[in-house]
Amino acid sequence: xxxxxxxxxxxKAKVLTAALPYIQKxxxxxxxxxxxxxxxxxxxLKKAVMSDIxxxxxxxxxxxxxHGGGPEISSMLKRLDIPSKFVDGLRYxxxxxxKVVQMVLSGKTNKDxxxxxxxxxxxxxxxxGIDGGMIHAKKLEGDxxxxxxxxxxxxxxxxxxxxxxxxxxxxxxxxxxEGNVYNINADTAAAEIAAALQAENIITLTxxxxxxxxxxxxxxLISSVTMEDIPRLMEEGIIxxxxxxxxKSLENAVKSGVKKAVMIDGRIEHSILIEMFSDEGIGTMxxxx
Numbered sequence: 001x002x003x004x005x006x007x008x009x010x011x012k013a014k015v016l017t018a019a020l021p022y023i024q025k026x027x028x029x030x031x032x033x034x035x036x037x038x039x040x041x042x043x044x045l046k047k048a049v050m051s052d053i054x055x056x057x058x059x060x061x062x063x064x065x066x067h068g069g070g071p072e073i074s075s076m077l078k079r080l081d082i083p084s085k086f087v088d089g090l091r092y093x094x095x096x097x098x099k100v101v102q103m104v105l106s107g108k109t110n111k112d113x114x115x116x117x118x119x120x121x122x123x124x125x126x127x128x129g130i131d132g133g134m135i136h137a138k139k140l141e142g143d144x145x146x147x148x149x150x151x152x153x154x155x156x157x158x159x160x161x162x163x164x165x166x167x168x169x170x171x172x173x174x175x176x177x178e179g180n181v182y183n184i185n186a187d188t189a190a191a192e193i194a195a196a197l198q199a200e201n202i203i204t205l206t207x208x209x210x211x212x213x214x215x216x217x218x219x220x221l222i223s224s225v226t227m228e229d230i231p232r233l234m235e236e237g238i239i240x241x242x243x244x245x246x247x248k249s250l251e252n253a254v255k256s257g258v259k260k261a262v263m264i265d266g267r268i269e270h271s272i273l274i275e276m277f278s279d280e281g282i283g284t285m286x287x288x289x
Contacts, residue, residue, distance in 0.1 A: 019277040026276065027060040029200035030162075032258075034190035035113075036068035037207040039266030046116065049205070052272040053167060054122035062162045065124075065169045066193055068186030069109040076104050089242040090140075090147055093183040098146040101183045105171040106130070113169050125161050128171035129184060132157035135174030135192075137182045148174045148182025150189065153196035191249035195256035202253050203275060204246060205266030210284030211247070213238060224285050227251060250286045261286040 039045045056063045074084050085092040106128040117124035129135025134157050137148030161168040172189035174182050194202040213220035230251055233239045239247050250261040264271045264283030274282045
């Protein structure tokens with residue numbers, strides 16, 4: 001038993017030593033994590049993601065958690081007998097749906113995450129794009145209802161939270177000068193926030209391994225994509241449906257100065273740590289060249 005404990009402790013020490021260069025690389029830097037999908041529903045995965053985020057925070061990395069909540073919104077809409085409708089991968093948001101989005105995202109979903117981080121020993125503060133005028137938006141062109149197009153990100157509330165030792169947990173609703181509330185696509189908001197913060201990295205958690213050459217073959221992962229590849233992949237239909245706003249958001253983040261943008265499988269336990277603390281990484285990386 002003693003030998004087993006010694007071997008286990010030795011393994012833990014080796015893992016920590018291997019992670020040290022990556023911890024040093026990211027120390028004091030900002031990483032934006034876009035959180036959604038099954039990793040948000042499954043209790044054990046949810047706990048693993050929050051544990052990863054707390055660990056990153058404790059080793060001196062400024063983590064900003066931007067979350068969606070599609071399944072919870074859909075569930076509430078169903079209970080209220082309001083139909084869910086999607087256009088070009090975006091949720092059509094009429095006036096009633098906008099109220100539900102604000103209630104669910106900024107309320108229960110956001111506060112549940114803040115509570116879980118606290119239970120696991122972290123310090124988080126929940127906010128939404130309306131707080132402190134963080135996300136200014138206008139109506140997105142097209143027939144999407146109250147879906148917002150971001151016009152400005154005010155990073156002051158985010159930096160204030162980080163400066164005081166809190167992990168900002170951000171629900172993606174925004175507002176305009178007239179007080180209209182807009183549903184903001186979480187992938188889009190995360191990318192805009194990462195760009196405004198000039199983040200070192202943006203990590204998007206998805207329900208697939210990453211971008212796939214064949215959507216029906218999980219082994220057809222495309223591990224790296226350049227900005228020049230994206231139009232061709234869209235034309236070939238490899239990037240389609242709900243994947244379009246995800247990829248476009250990561251493309252915009254990279255073009256706006258975020259050093260690294262990655263799409264990873266949130267269903268894999270501790271996928272964030274695997275991505276950040278290894279050379280191989282995981283998922284699909286988007287780069288300028």
